[in-house]
Amino acid sequence: MKGLLESLVRGLGNGSVYALLALGFVIIYKATRVISFAQPAFMICGAVAVSHLAGVTGFYAAVLISVAGVAALALAVERAAIRPMVGRPVFVVAIITLGVDVVLRVIVNGFIGRDVRQVGDPWGFRTVHLAGIGVQQRHLAMLAAAVVVLLAVFAFFRHTRYGLAMRAAAYDQEAALAQGVSVGMVFALSWALAGGLAAIAGTFVGTGQGVDQLTWIIALKALPAIILGGLDSLGGAVAGGLAVGVAESLVQAYQQQLAPWLGQNFAVVSPYVVMLVVLLVRPYGLFGTREVERV
Secondary structure (H helix, E strand, O other), X not given: OHHHHHHHHHHHHHHHHHHHHHHHHHHHHHHXXXXXXXXXXXXXXXXXXXXXXXXXXXXXXXXXXXXXXXXXXXXXXXHHHHHHHOOOOHHHHHHXXXXXXXXXXXXXXXXXXXXXXXXXXXXXXXXXXXOOEEXXXXXXXXXXXXXXXXXXXXXXXXXXXXXXXXXXXXXXXXHHHHOOOOHHHHHHHHHHHHHHHHHHHHHHHOOXXXXXXXXXXXXXXXXXXXXXXXXXOHHHHHHHHHHHHHXXXXXXXXXXXXXXXXXXXXXXXXXXXXXXXXXXXXXXXXXXXXXXXXX
């Protein structure tokens, strides 16, 4: 039981990071109907920015500066590369985001170098014991930070003018325009929010083990999370991220005992297996909106 609880806490910690990334994907998708493949680059940009700034400003100030900087970078990308493509096929815009991701990662790799960069977090791999359960401090920090950020994001969407505008545009852009909502502002704000969330996620991905040129691959685990929860569901993104994190942690802890024939690294692909199983039952995800087309 102790091992199970420790695995669950570890999974929830990692899953909270996936949830932040997935939320960024879903925010952009709801606003623009485009899946942004630039999120891994924004994630790694945030982590690397913190690694360079933490020694100068301290870790917490570095995180705030990084979030603001990556949000501004995402806004600039939307203005320069995405806004001119309004009205073009969705597939074309998605390919452009993939190109943006590659370009940004090539640039940021120069700031990483060949070695692993530490983000300067105050936790590392230190463990605390809660009710006899050994839990890494960074997993608790991940979970606590994700809860605060997610509550702030949901409060923003529900109680602020801009949040209501984004919800209206996501529901029906033409109706929102008729009511005076600036859809261009919604597009820009969605990219900025997604960039800031990716920066926070990148910072926590780098806690403990640091950041290298392959860290961006972790962001791909947000894709099973958004498919699992539903592409157009903010709550589904959170639930999907946590589910993916828990599933991965449990497989990592017990797979060698129960199914060693699956190999040494099956935990890496387990999120995608969960995604495929859910898609077989619910093609639109657990919380996604079922689209009905009449012909």
